[in-house]
Amino acid sequence: MERADAEKPGPLKPGRGRRRAEDVRHATLTAAAELLLAEGVHALSFSKVAARAGVSKMTLYKWWPSPGALAFDAYFSAFQETLAFPDTGDVQRDLATQLRVFVNLLNRNGSVIAGIIGAAQGDADLAQALSTHYVTQRRALAVERLTRAQRAGQIRGEADLETIVDQLWGAVYHRLLLPAQPLTTEFVDHLIANLFRGVAPASPDSAM
Template identity: 65%
Template sequence: MEHTERDTPPPPLLKPGRGRRRAEDVRHAALTATSALLFEEGIRGVTFEKVATRAGVSKMTLYKWWSSPGVLAFEAYFSALEETLAFPDTGDLRADLTTQLHALVGLFSRSGATIAQIIGAAQSEPELIEALSNQYVRRRRQLAVERLRKAKDAGQLRLDADLDAIVDQLWGACYHRLMLPVRPEHPVDEAFADALIANLFGGIAPAAD
Protein backbone atom coordinates (compact mmCIF):
# COMPACT_ATOMS: atom_id res chain seq x y z
CA MET A 1 0.00 0.00 0.00
CA GLU A 2 1.30 3.45 -0.88
CA HIS A 3 1.89 5.76 2.06
CA THR A 4 1.38 9.49 2.00
CA GLU A 5 2.80 12.22 4.21
CA ARG A 6 -0.46 12.21 6.18
CA ASP A 7 0.13 8.54 7.09
CA THR A 8 3.52 9.36 8.61
CA PRO A 9 3.32 10.38 12.28
CA PRO A 10 4.84 13.77 13.05
CA PRO A 11 8.27 13.76 14.67
CA PRO A 12 8.32 14.16 18.45
CA LEU A 13 8.40 17.74 19.67
CA LEU A 14 11.34 17.03 21.97
CA LYS A 15 14.27 15.21 20.44
CA PRO A 16 16.00 12.52 22.49
CA GLY A 17 19.36 13.56 23.83
CA ARG A 18 21.69 13.53 26.74
CA GLY A 19 21.17 15.56 29.86
CA ARG A 20 18.20 16.53 31.92
CA ARG A 21 15.53 18.47 30.07
CA ARG A 22 13.87 21.47 31.67
CA ALA A 23 10.51 20.74 33.28
CA GLU A 24 8.88 23.70 31.52
CA ASP A 25 10.02 22.38 28.12
CA VAL A 26 8.64 18.92 28.86
CA ARG A 27 5.37 20.36 30.11
CA HIS A 28 4.99 22.65 27.08
CA ALA A 29 5.67 19.76 24.69
CA ALA A 30 3.07 17.58 26.44
CA LEU A 31 0.40 20.30 26.36
CA THR A 32 1.15 21.15 22.72
CA ALA A 33 0.95 17.51 21.66
CA THR A 34 -2.29 17.07 23.57
CA SER A 35 -3.89 20.12 21.93
CA ALA A 36 -3.02 18.73 18.50
CA LEU A 37 -4.52 15.34 19.33
CA LEU A 38 -7.67 16.99 20.69
CA PHE A 39 -8.37 18.77 17.42
CA GLU A 40 -7.42 15.78 15.28
CA GLU A 41 -9.12 12.95 17.16
CA GLY A 42 -11.27 14.44 19.91
CA ILE A 43 -10.89 13.81 23.62
CA ARG A 44 -11.16 10.02 23.20
CA GLY A 45 -8.06 10.16 21.04
CA VAL A 46 -5.98 11.64 23.86
CA THR A 47 -4.07 8.85 25.60
CA PHE A 48 -0.86 9.03 27.57
CA GLU A 49 0.79 6.73 25.04
CA LYS A 50 -0.08 8.96 22.07
CA VAL A 51 0.86 12.15 23.90
CA ALA A 52 4.18 10.67 25.05
CA THR A 53 5.04 9.59 21.51
CA ARG A 54 4.13 12.90 19.91
CA ALA A 55 5.69 15.05 22.61
CA GLY A 56 8.86 13.01 22.97
CA VAL A 57 8.39 12.53 26.71
CA SER A 58 7.95 9.50 28.92
CA LYS A 59 4.57 8.15 29.97
CA MET A 60 5.85 8.08 33.55
CA THR A 61 6.23 11.86 33.43
CA LEU A 62 2.64 12.25 32.24
CA TYR A 63 1.37 9.95 34.99
CA LYS A 64 3.33 12.00 37.52
CA TRP A 65 1.91 15.36 36.45
CA TRP A 66 -1.65 14.49 35.40
CA SER A 67 -4.04 12.06 37.05
CA SER A 68 -5.70 11.03 33.78
CA PRO A 69 -5.62 11.75 30.03
CA GLY A 70 -8.88 13.67 30.45
CA VAL A 71 -7.33 16.02 33.00
CA LEU A 72 -4.37 16.52 30.66
CA ALA A 73 -6.74 17.29 27.77
CA PHE A 74 -8.61 19.79 29.92
CA GLU A 75 -5.46 21.64 30.95
CA ALA A 76 -4.10 21.67 27.41
CA TYR A 77 -7.28 23.21 26.06
CA PHE A 78 -8.35 25.64 28.74
CA SER A 79 -4.89 26.90 29.69
CA ALA A 80 -4.84 28.57 26.28
CA LEU A 81 -8.10 30.41 26.97
CA GLU A 82 -7.08 32.71 29.80
CA GLU A 83 -6.34 35.65 27.52
CA THR A 84 -9.26 34.94 25.16
CA LEU A 85 -11.76 34.87 28.02
CA ALA A 86 -10.21 37.62 30.14
CA PHE A 87 -12.88 39.80 31.72
CA PRO A 88 -12.47 43.46 30.75
CA ASP A 89 -13.18 46.31 33.16
CA THR A 90 -13.65 49.57 31.30
CA GLY A 91 -16.17 50.98 33.76
CA ASP A 92 -19.01 50.30 31.30
CA LEU A 93 -20.64 47.09 32.50
CA ARG A 94 -22.83 46.52 29.48
CA ALA A 95 -19.89 46.97 27.10
CA ASP A 96 -17.72 44.65 29.19
CA LEU A 97 -20.38 41.93 29.32
CA THR A 98 -20.83 42.24 25.56
CA THR A 99 -17.08 41.92 24.94
CA GLN A 100 -16.78 38.88 27.20
CA LEU A 101 -19.82 37.04 25.84
CA HIS A 102 -18.79 37.76 22.26
CA ALA A 103 -15.41 36.20 23.05
CA LEU A 104 -17.14 33.14 24.52
CA VAL A 105 -19.53 32.54 21.63
CA GLY A 106 -16.67 33.16 19.20
CA LEU A 107 -14.75 30.40 20.92
CA PHE A 108 -17.79 28.14 20.67
CA SER A 109 -18.02 28.78 16.93
CA ARG A 110 -14.39 27.72 16.47
CA SER A 111 -14.12 24.77 18.83
CA GLY A 112 -17.43 24.22 20.57
CA ALA A 113 -17.34 20.49 19.82
CA THR A 114 -14.11 20.10 21.77
CA ILE A 115 -15.52 21.99 24.75
CA ALA A 116 -18.67 19.87 24.67
CA GLN A 117 -16.56 16.69 24.58
CA ILE A 118 -14.58 17.77 27.64
CA ILE A 119 -17.73 18.67 29.57
CA GLY A 120 -19.38 15.40 28.52
CA ALA A 121 -16.36 13.30 29.49
CA ALA A 122 -16.26 14.98 32.90
CA GLN A 123 -19.64 13.51 33.81
CA SER A 124 -18.09 10.03 34.15
CA GLU A 125 -14.56 10.95 35.25
CA PRO A 126 -14.27 12.29 38.81
CA GLU A 127 -10.73 13.66 38.33
CA LEU A 128 -11.76 15.58 35.23
CA ILE A 129 -14.92 17.05 36.72
CA GLU A 130 -12.90 18.17 39.76
CA ALA A 131 -10.32 19.87 37.53
CA LEU A 132 -13.03 21.45 35.37
CA SER A 133 -14.87 22.73 38.43
CA ASN A 134 -11.90 23.99 40.42
CA GLN A 135 -9.66 25.29 37.66
CA TYR A 136 -12.21 26.67 35.21
CA VAL A 137 -15.85 26.95 36.30
CA ARG A 138 -15.29 28.42 39.77
CA ARG A 139 -12.55 30.74 38.57
CA ARG A 140 -14.63 32.01 35.64
CA ARG A 141 -17.65 32.50 37.92
CA GLN A 142 -15.56 34.36 40.48
CA LEU A 143 -14.23 36.76 37.84
CA ALA A 144 -17.75 37.45 36.57
CA VAL A 145 -19.20 37.97 40.06
CA GLU A 146 -16.35 40.30 41.01
CA ARG A 147 -16.98 42.43 37.92
CA LEU A 148 -20.71 42.51 38.63
CA ARG A 149 -20.08 43.44 42.27
CA LYS A 150 -17.96 46.40 41.19
CA ALA A 151 -20.81 47.48 38.93
CA LYS A 152 -23.26 47.17 41.82
CA ASP A 153 -21.00 49.27 44.06
CA ALA A 154 -20.85 51.87 41.27
CA GLY A 155 -24.65 52.05 41.12
CA GLN A 156 -24.94 50.32 37.75
CA LEU A 157 -27.03 47.45 39.15
CA ARG A 158 -29.89 47.31 41.61
CA LEU A 159 -28.75 46.68 45.16
CA ASP A 160 -30.91 43.53 45.36
CA ALA A 161 -29.59 42.03 42.11
CA ASP A 162 -28.53 38.37 42.57
CA LEU A 163 -25.06 38.28 41.02
CA ASP A 164 -24.77 34.49 40.87
CA ALA A 165 -28.13 34.29 39.14
CA ILE A 166 -26.97 36.86 36.57
CA VAL A 167 -23.94 34.67 35.80
CA ASP A 168 -26.24 31.69 35.29
CA GLN A 169 -28.59 33.71 33.09
CA LEU A 170 -25.81 34.83 30.74
CA TRP A 171 -23.09 32.18 30.68
CA GLY A 172 -25.40 29.32 31.62
CA ALA A 173 -27.64 30.10 28.65
CA CYS A 174 -24.65 29.95 26.27
CA TYR A 175 -23.46 26.60 27.61
CA HIS A 176 -27.03 25.28 27.51
CA ARG A 177 -27.23 25.99 23.78
CA LEU A 178 -23.79 24.50 23.25
CA MET A 179 -24.61 21.24 25.01
CA LEU A 180 -28.24 20.96 23.84
CA PRO A 181 -28.12 22.44 20.34
CA VAL A 182 -31.20 23.14 18.22
CA ARG A 183 -29.43 24.30 15.10
CA PRO A 184 -29.64 26.21 12.85
CA GLU A 185 -32.72 27.77 14.41
CA HIS A 186 -30.98 28.67 17.69
CA PRO A 187 -27.25 29.25 17.16
CA VAL A 188 -24.84 30.32 19.88
CA ASP A 189 -23.69 33.54 18.23
CA GLU A 190 -23.20 37.23 18.95
CA ALA A 191 -26.85 38.00 18.22
CA PHE A 192 -27.84 35.52 20.94
CA ALA A 193 -25.35 37.06 23.37
CA ASP A 194 -26.70 40.53 22.61
CA ALA A 195 -30.28 39.34 23.18
CA LEU A 196 -29.33 37.87 26.57
CA ILE A 197 -27.72 41.14 27.64
CA ALA A 198 -30.64 43.23 26.37
CA ASN A 199 -33.14 41.08 28.25
CA LEU A 200 -31.02 41.19 31.37
CA PHE A 201 -30.58 44.94 31.46
CA GLY A 202 -34.29 45.41 31.03
CA GLY A 203 -34.65 43.90 34.49
CA ILE A 204 -31.54 44.94 36.40
CA ALA A 205 -30.75 48.45 35.20
CA PRO A 206 -31.41 51.04 37.93
CA ALA A 207 -34.66 52.93 37.53
CA ALA A 208 -34.44 56.41 36.03
CA ASP A 209 -34.98 59.30 38.42
Template identity: 65%
Template sequence: MRMNESTPRLEPGRGRRRAAEVRRATLTAAADLLFAEGIRHVTFEKVATRAGVSKMTLYKWWPSPGSLAFEAYFDALEPVLAFPDTGDIRADLTAQLHAFVGLLRERGTAIAEIIGAAQSDPELAGALADRYVRPRRRLAVDRLSRAQRAGLIRAGTDPETIVDQLWGACYHRLLMPAQPLTTDFADRLLDNLFGGIAAPGHDPAGG
Protein backbone atom coordinates (compact mmCIF):
# COMPACT_ATOMS: atom_id res chain seq x y z
CA MET A 1 0.00 0.00 0.00
CA ARG A 2 1.36 3.41 -0.91
CA MET A 3 0.13 6.62 0.56
CA ASN A 4 -0.18 9.65 -1.65
CA GLU A 5 3.14 11.16 -2.66
CA SER A 6 1.94 14.53 -1.36
CA THR A 7 -1.06 15.78 0.53
CA PRO A 8 -3.63 17.54 -1.69
CA ARG A 9 -3.37 20.85 0.14
CA LEU A 10 -6.27 23.18 -0.46
CA GLU A 11 -5.14 26.41 -2.00
CA PRO A 12 -6.79 29.73 -1.16
CA GLY A 13 -9.50 30.68 -3.58
CA ARG A 14 -12.68 32.62 -3.97
CA GLY A 15 -15.89 31.29 -2.47
CA ARG A 16 -16.55 28.61 0.08
CA ARG A 17 -14.89 25.24 -0.43
CA ARG A 18 -17.10 22.17 -0.43
CA ALA A 19 -17.20 20.28 2.85
CA ALA A 20 -16.29 17.02 1.10
CA GLU A 21 -13.20 18.65 -0.40
CA VAL A 22 -12.10 20.01 2.97
CA ARG A 23 -12.70 16.63 4.63
CA ARG A 24 -10.73 14.75 1.97
CA ALA A 25 -7.74 17.09 2.28
CA THR A 26 -7.89 16.82 6.06
CA LEU A 27 -8.02 13.03 6.16
CA THR A 28 -5.19 12.71 3.65
CA ALA A 29 -3.02 15.11 5.64
CA ALA A 30 -3.77 13.31 8.89
CA ALA A 31 -2.99 9.91 7.34
CA ASP A 32 0.32 11.20 5.96
CA LEU A 33 1.32 12.44 9.43
CA LEU A 34 0.13 9.30 11.18
CA PHE A 35 2.02 6.87 8.95
CA ALA A 36 5.15 8.99 8.60
CA GLU A 37 5.57 10.41 12.10
CA GLY A 38 3.20 8.63 14.49
CA ILE A 39 -0.01 9.50 16.28
CA ARG A 40 1.61 12.06 18.60
CA HIS A 41 2.30 14.25 15.58
CA VAL A 42 -1.32 14.23 14.43
CA THR A 43 -2.38 17.54 15.97
CA PHE A 44 -5.12 19.86 14.77
CA GLU A 45 -2.53 22.58 14.15
CA LYS A 46 -0.23 20.38 12.04
CA VAL A 47 -3.07 18.82 10.07
CA ALA A 48 -4.71 22.20 9.40
CA THR A 49 -1.44 23.66 8.16
CA ARG A 50 -0.60 20.64 6.02
CA ALA A 51 -4.09 20.44 4.47
CA GLY A 52 -4.64 24.18 4.10
CA VAL A 53 -7.86 24.17 6.14
CA SER A 54 -9.16 26.05 9.16
CA LYS A 55 -8.16 24.65 12.53
CA MET A 56 -11.58 25.64 13.87
CA THR A 57 -13.19 23.35 11.29
CA LEU A 58 -11.25 20.42 12.71
CA TYR A 59 -12.39 21.27 16.23
CA LYS A 60 -16.00 21.24 15.00
CA TRP A 61 -15.74 17.94 13.13
CA TRP A 62 -13.58 15.83 15.47
CA PRO A 63 -13.68 15.71 19.30
CA SER A 64 -9.93 15.00 19.56
CA PRO A 65 -6.82 14.64 17.40
CA GLY A 66 -6.91 10.92 18.22
CA SER A 67 -10.37 10.61 16.69
CA LEU A 68 -9.13 12.38 13.57
CA ALA A 69 -6.08 10.10 13.39
CA PHE A 70 -8.28 7.03 13.64
CA GLU A 71 -10.70 8.20 10.93
CA ALA A 72 -7.76 8.98 8.67
CA TYR A 73 -6.32 5.52 9.30
CA PHE A 74 -9.63 3.79 8.64
CA ASP A 75 -10.35 5.88 5.55
CA ALA A 76 -6.95 5.07 4.04
CA LEU A 77 -7.02 1.35 4.75
CA GLU A 78 -10.69 0.31 4.58
CA PRO A 79 -10.36 -1.24 1.07
CA VAL A 80 -7.58 -3.52 2.32
CA LEU A 81 -9.87 -4.87 5.03
CA ALA A 82 -12.72 -5.89 2.71
CA PHE A 83 -14.01 -9.40 3.44
CA PRO A 84 -14.48 -11.59 0.33
CA ASP A 85 -17.30 -14.08 -0.13
CA THR A 86 -16.51 -16.55 -2.91
CA GLY A 87 -18.46 -19.42 -1.39
CA ASP A 88 -15.23 -21.09 -0.21
CA ILE A 89 -14.91 -20.22 3.47
CA ARG A 90 -11.32 -21.36 3.84
CA ALA A 91 -10.18 -19.45 0.76
CA ASP A 92 -12.02 -16.35 1.98
CA LEU A 93 -10.52 -16.54 5.47
CA THR A 94 -7.07 -17.10 3.98
CA ALA A 95 -7.40 -14.08 1.67
CA GLN A 96 -8.64 -11.84 4.47
CA LEU A 97 -6.05 -12.97 7.02
CA HIS A 98 -3.21 -12.60 4.53
CA ALA A 99 -4.36 -9.04 3.75
CA PHE A 100 -4.71 -8.32 7.47
CA VAL A 101 -1.26 -9.67 8.31
CA GLY A 102 0.20 -7.60 5.48
CA LEU A 103 -1.50 -4.52 6.89
CA LEU A 104 -0.19 -5.18 10.41
CA ARG A 105 3.32 -5.76 9.12
CA GLU A 106 3.31 -2.56 7.05
CA ARG A 107 1.29 -0.24 9.30
CA GLY A 108 1.55 -2.03 12.64
CA THR A 109 3.24 0.83 14.48
CA ALA A 110 0.39 3.22 13.71
CA ILE A 111 -2.22 0.60 14.61
CA ALA A 112 -0.52 -0.18 17.91
CA GLU A 113 -0.33 3.54 18.69
CA ILE A 114 -4.04 3.97 18.01
CA ILE A 115 -4.89 1.04 20.29
CA GLY A 116 -2.62 2.43 23.00
CA ALA A 117 -3.95 5.98 22.72
CA ALA A 118 -7.53 4.70 22.97
CA GLN A 119 -6.84 3.54 26.53
CA SER A 120 -6.72 7.17 27.72
CA ASP A 121 -8.81 8.92 25.05
CA PRO A 122 -12.54 8.17 25.49
CA GLU A 123 -13.49 9.78 22.17
CA LEU A 124 -10.92 7.70 20.32
CA ALA A 125 -11.96 4.57 22.20
CA GLY A 126 -15.57 5.16 21.16
CA ALA A 127 -14.64 5.76 17.53
CA LEU A 128 -12.42 2.67 17.49
CA ALA A 129 -15.22 0.50 18.88
CA ASP A 130 -18.03 1.95 16.76
CA ARG A 131 -16.24 2.47 13.44
CA TYR A 132 -13.75 -0.39 13.45
CA VAL A 133 -13.97 -3.15 16.06
CA ARG A 134 -17.71 -3.88 15.99
CA PRO A 135 -18.18 -3.53 12.21
CA ARG A 136 -15.10 -5.68 11.50
CA ARG A 137 -16.31 -8.37 13.88
CA ARG A 138 -19.78 -8.26 12.34
CA LEU A 139 -18.38 -8.79 8.81
CA ALA A 140 -16.37 -11.81 9.94
CA VAL A 141 -19.18 -13.27 12.05
CA ASP A 142 -21.69 -12.86 9.20
CA ARG A 143 -19.34 -14.60 6.74
CA LEU A 144 -18.71 -17.46 9.16
CA SER A 145 -22.43 -17.77 9.92
CA ARG A 146 -23.24 -18.08 6.22
CA ALA A 147 -20.66 -20.82 5.90
CA GLN A 148 -22.18 -22.54 8.89
CA ARG A 149 -25.66 -22.43 7.38
CA ALA A 150 -24.20 -23.86 4.15
CA GLY A 151 -22.85 -26.83 6.08
CA LEU A 152 -19.19 -25.90 5.68
CA ILE A 153 -18.65 -25.34 9.41
CA ARG A 154 -19.88 -27.65 12.12
CA ALA A 155 -23.19 -26.69 13.74
CA GLY A 156 -22.76 -25.39 17.26
CA THR A 157 -19.41 -23.73 16.57
CA ASP A 158 -19.35 -20.15 17.87
CA PRO A 159 -18.38 -17.66 15.12
CA GLU A 160 -17.49 -14.98 17.69
CA THR A 161 -14.89 -17.28 19.23
CA ILE A 162 -13.45 -18.07 15.80
CA VAL A 163 -12.92 -14.34 15.25
CA ASP A 164 -11.00 -14.12 18.51
CA GLN A 165 -8.93 -17.19 17.65
CA LEU A 166 -7.84 -15.83 14.26
CA TRP A 167 -7.68 -12.04 14.45
CA GLY A 168 -6.97 -11.99 18.17
CA ALA A 169 -3.89 -14.15 17.61
CA CYS A 170 -2.63 -11.71 14.96
CA TYR A 171 -3.11 -8.74 17.27
CA HIS A 172 -1.31 -10.66 20.02
CA ARG A 173 1.77 -11.07 17.83
CA LEU A 174 1.61 -7.41 16.85
CA LEU A 175 1.41 -6.10 20.41
CA MET A 176 3.55 -8.77 22.11
CA PRO A 177 6.10 -9.62 19.41
CA ALA A 178 7.79 -12.69 20.87
CA GLN A 179 7.08 -14.54 17.61
CA PRO A 180 6.97 -13.22 14.02
CA LEU A 181 3.69 -12.18 12.43
CA THR A 182 3.66 -13.78 8.97
CA THR A 183 1.26 -15.25 6.44
CA ASP A 184 2.69 -18.68 7.33
CA PHE A 185 1.49 -18.07 10.88
CA ALA A 186 -1.97 -17.19 9.53
CA ASP A 187 -1.99 -20.42 7.52
CA ARG A 188 -1.08 -22.45 10.61
CA LEU A 189 -3.91 -20.80 12.51
CA LEU A 190 -6.31 -21.89 9.79
CA ASP A 191 -4.87 -25.41 9.74
CA ASN A 192 -5.46 -25.74 13.47
CA LEU A 193 -8.88 -24.16 13.28
CA PHE A 194 -10.27 -26.19 10.42
CA GLY A 195 -9.04 -29.39 12.00
CA GLY A 196 -11.59 -28.72 14.71
CA ILE A 197 -14.52 -26.96 13.03
CA ALA A 198 -14.89 -28.63 9.63
CA ALA A 199 -18.27 -30.28 9.17
CA PRO A 200 -18.26 -34.10 9.05
CA GLY A 201 -17.55 -35.29 5.51
CA HIS A 202 -16.39 -31.85 4.35
CA ASP A 203 -12.76 -31.41 3.35
CA PRO A 204 -11.94 -27.69 3.83
CA ALA A 205 -8.68 -28.12 1.88
CA GLY A 206 -10.64 -29.25 -1.16
CA GLY A 207 -8.90 -32.63 -1.40
Protein backbone atom coordinates (compact mmCIF):
# COMPACT_ATOMS: atom_id res chain seq x y z
CA MET A 1 0.00 0.00 0.00
CA GLU A 2 1.56 3.26 -1.12
CA ARG A 3 0.71 6.20 1.09
CA ALA A 4 0.60 8.42 -1.99
CA ASP A 5 -2.44 6.45 -3.14
CA ALA A 6 -4.11 6.53 0.22
CA GLU A 7 -3.70 10.31 0.28
CA LYS A 8 -5.55 10.99 -2.95
CA PRO A 9 -8.40 13.35 -2.26
CA GLY A 10 -12.02 12.38 -2.80
CA PRO A 11 -14.08 13.13 -5.91
CA LEU A 12 -13.13 16.40 -7.60
CA LYS A 13 -15.60 19.09 -8.59
CA PRO A 14 -15.97 19.72 -12.35
CA GLY A 15 -13.76 22.58 -13.42
CA ARG A 16 -11.38 22.14 -10.51
CA GLY A 17 -7.96 20.75 -11.17
CA ARG A 18 -6.28 18.00 -9.23
CA ARG A 19 -3.81 20.41 -7.63
CA ARG A 20 -6.57 22.48 -6.13
CA ALA A 21 -8.16 19.47 -4.44
CA GLU A 22 -4.80 18.42 -3.01
CA ASP A 23 -4.17 21.93 -1.74
CA VAL A 24 -7.53 21.96 -0.01
CA ARG A 25 -6.91 18.56 1.52
CA HIS A 26 -3.46 19.59 2.69
CA ALA A 27 -4.70 22.87 4.20
CA THR A 28 -7.54 21.05 5.94
CA LEU A 29 -5.33 18.35 7.43
CA THR A 30 -2.80 20.91 8.60
CA ALA A 31 -5.47 23.03 10.27
CA ALA A 32 -7.09 19.97 11.84
CA ALA A 33 -3.77 18.67 13.17
CA GLU A 34 -2.90 22.07 14.67
CA LEU A 35 -6.31 22.34 16.34
CA LEU A 36 -6.10 18.75 17.54
CA LEU A 37 -2.71 19.22 19.18
CA ALA A 38 -3.65 22.61 20.61
CA GLU A 39 -7.14 21.89 21.94
CA GLY A 40 -7.72 18.14 21.94
CA VAL A 41 -10.06 15.94 19.96
CA HIS A 42 -13.30 17.11 21.57
CA ALA A 43 -12.67 20.72 20.57
CA LEU A 44 -12.38 19.78 16.91
CA SER A 45 -15.38 20.68 14.73
CA PHE A 46 -15.87 21.00 10.97
CA SER A 47 -16.64 24.70 11.48
CA LYS A 48 -13.40 25.44 13.31
CA VAL A 49 -11.26 23.49 10.86
CA ALA A 50 -13.01 25.06 7.85
CA ALA A 51 -12.45 28.55 9.24
CA ARG A 52 -8.80 27.90 10.06
CA ALA A 53 -8.04 26.23 6.72
CA GLY A 54 -10.05 28.76 4.68
CA VAL A 55 -12.09 26.05 3.01
CA SER A 56 -15.81 25.44 2.73
CA LYS A 57 -17.47 23.40 5.45
CA MET A 58 -19.35 21.51 2.72
CA THR A 59 -16.05 20.20 1.39
CA LEU A 60 -15.23 18.73 4.78
CA TYR A 61 -18.65 17.07 4.99
CA LYS A 62 -18.05 15.53 1.58
CA TRP A 63 -14.58 14.19 2.35
CA TRP A 64 -14.83 13.07 5.94
CA PRO A 65 -17.74 11.25 7.61
CA SER A 66 -17.17 12.96 10.97
CA PRO A 67 -14.88 15.42 12.77
CA GLY A 68 -13.35 12.40 14.51
CA ALA A 69 -12.44 10.83 11.18
CA LEU A 70 -10.88 14.12 10.07
CA ALA A 71 -9.00 14.38 13.36
CA PHE A 72 -7.36 10.98 13.06
CA ASP A 73 -6.70 11.46 9.35
CA ALA A 74 -4.95 14.71 10.27
CA TYR A 75 -3.05 13.07 13.09
CA PHE A 76 -1.94 10.24 10.82
CA SER A 77 -0.79 12.70 8.15
CA ALA A 78 0.94 15.01 10.62
CA PHE A 79 3.12 12.22 11.98
CA GLN A 80 3.46 10.17 8.84
CA GLU A 81 6.97 11.39 8.10
CA THR A 82 8.03 11.61 11.74
CA LEU A 83 6.86 8.08 12.42
CA ALA A 84 7.99 6.54 9.12
CA PHE A 85 9.50 3.06 9.33
CA PRO A 86 13.06 3.31 8.08
CA ASP A 87 14.64 0.46 6.13
CA THR A 88 18.43 0.42 6.25
CA GLY A 89 18.42 -3.36 5.99
CA ASP A 90 18.98 -3.85 9.73
CA VAL A 91 15.58 -4.35 11.31
CA GLN A 92 16.71 -4.08 14.94
CA ARG A 93 18.46 -0.78 14.30
CA ASP A 94 15.49 0.49 12.28
CA LEU A 95 13.01 -0.44 14.99
CA ALA A 96 15.18 1.26 17.61
CA THR A 97 15.30 4.42 15.48
CA GLN A 98 11.55 4.47 14.90
CA LEU A 99 10.63 3.64 18.50
CA ARG A 100 12.94 6.36 19.84
CA VAL A 101 11.17 8.90 17.63
CA PHE A 102 7.80 7.57 18.80
CA VAL A 103 8.82 7.78 22.46
CA ASN A 104 10.12 11.33 21.95
CA LEU A 105 6.83 12.29 20.32
CA LEU A 106 4.90 10.87 23.27
CA ASN A 107 7.13 12.70 25.71
CA ARG A 108 6.21 15.94 23.91
CA ASN A 109 2.58 15.38 22.85
CA GLY A 110 1.66 12.47 25.08
CA SER A 111 -1.22 14.06 26.90
CA VAL A 112 -3.00 15.06 23.67
CA ILE A 113 -2.45 11.60 22.22
CA ALA A 114 -3.61 9.93 25.43
CA GLY A 115 -6.63 12.24 25.33
CA ILE A 116 -7.45 11.14 21.78
CA ILE A 117 -7.26 7.47 22.69
CA GLY A 118 -9.14 8.09 25.92
CA ALA A 119 -11.92 9.92 24.11
CA ALA A 120 -12.29 7.01 21.70
CA GLN A 121 -13.18 4.66 24.56
CA GLY A 122 -16.91 4.80 25.15
CA ASP A 123 -17.54 6.79 21.93
CA ALA A 124 -18.30 4.29 19.16
CA ASP A 125 -18.02 6.80 16.30
CA LEU A 126 -14.68 8.10 17.50
CA ALA A 127 -13.45 4.54 18.09
CA GLN A 128 -14.43 3.56 14.56
CA ALA A 129 -12.69 6.62 13.12
CA LEU A 130 -9.54 5.97 15.16
CA SER A 131 -9.46 2.36 14.01
CA THR A 132 -10.05 3.13 10.34
CA HIS A 133 -8.01 6.29 9.97
CA TYR A 134 -5.12 5.54 12.26
CA VAL A 135 -4.66 2.18 13.96
CA THR A 136 -5.27 -0.11 10.99
CA GLN A 137 -3.00 1.92 8.71
CA ARG A 138 -0.17 2.27 11.23
CA ARG A 139 -0.27 -1.46 11.98
CA ALA A 140 -0.17 -2.26 8.26
CA LEU A 141 2.94 -0.11 7.79
CA ALA A 142 4.66 -1.75 10.77
CA VAL A 143 3.77 -5.27 9.62
CA GLU A 144 5.00 -4.40 6.12
CA ARG A 145 8.45 -3.50 7.53
CA LEU A 146 8.48 -6.60 9.75
CA THR A 147 7.49 -8.80 6.80
CA ARG A 148 10.49 -7.53 4.82
CA ALA A 149 12.72 -8.34 7.80
CA GLN A 150 11.20 -11.82 8.04
CA ARG A 151 11.83 -12.41 4.33
CA ALA A 152 15.41 -11.15 4.82
CA GLY A 153 15.92 -13.76 7.54
CA GLN A 154 16.17 -11.24 10.38
CA ILE A 155 12.98 -12.48 12.05
CA ARG A 156 12.28 -16.19 12.35
CA GLY A 157 9.48 -17.59 10.22
CA GLU A 158 7.23 -18.69 13.09
CA ALA A 159 7.30 -15.33 14.91
CA ASP A 160 3.87 -13.68 14.83
CA LEU A 161 4.31 -10.24 13.28
CA GLU A 162 0.98 -8.75 14.38
CA THR A 163 1.88 -9.70 17.95
CA ILE A 164 5.28 -8.00 17.59
CA VAL A 165 3.38 -4.78 16.85
CA ASP A 166 1.59 -5.12 20.20
CA GLN A 167 4.86 -6.00 21.97
CA LEU A 168 6.69 -2.92 20.66
CA TRP A 169 4.30 -0.04 19.99
CA GLY A 170 1.56 -1.46 22.21
CA ALA A 171 4.06 -1.74 25.06
CA VAL A 172 4.95 1.93 24.57
CA TYR A 173 1.27 2.96 24.54
CA HIS A 174 0.88 0.97 27.78
CA ARG A 175 3.38 3.23 29.54
CA LEU A 176 1.56 6.26 28.15
CA LEU A 177 -1.97 5.21 29.07
CA LEU A 178 -1.32 3.36 32.34
CA PRO A 179 1.73 5.28 33.50
CA ALA A 180 4.01 3.73 36.11
CA GLN A 181 7.40 3.48 34.41
CA PRO A 182 9.16 6.11 32.26
CA LEU A 183 9.20 6.34 28.48
CA THR A 184 12.95 6.42 27.88
CA THR A 185 15.55 5.38 25.33
CA GLU A 186 16.57 2.59 27.70
CA PHE A 187 13.01 1.31 27.58
CA VAL A 188 13.23 1.15 23.78
CA ASP A 189 16.48 -0.82 24.05
CA HIS A 190 14.89 -3.23 26.52
CA LEU A 191 11.85 -3.72 24.27
CA ILE A 192 14.04 -4.78 21.37
CA ALA A 193 16.50 -6.84 23.42
CA ASN A 194 13.73 -8.73 25.23
CA LEU A 195 11.94 -9.50 22.00
CA PHE A 196 14.84 -10.26 19.66
CA ARG A 197 17.13 -12.06 22.11
CA GLY A 198 14.20 -13.60 23.94
CA VAL A 199 13.85 -13.60 27.71
CA ALA A 200 14.52 -17.30 28.22
CA PRO A 201 18.05 -18.35 29.24
CA ALA A 202 20.46 -18.95 26.36
CA SER A 203 20.36 -22.73 26.65
CA PRO A 204 16.81 -24.14 26.59
CA ASP A 205 18.01 -26.96 28.85
CA SER A 206 18.82 -24.56 31.68
CA ALA A 207 15.24 -23.27 31.71
CA MET A 208 13.91 -26.19 33.67
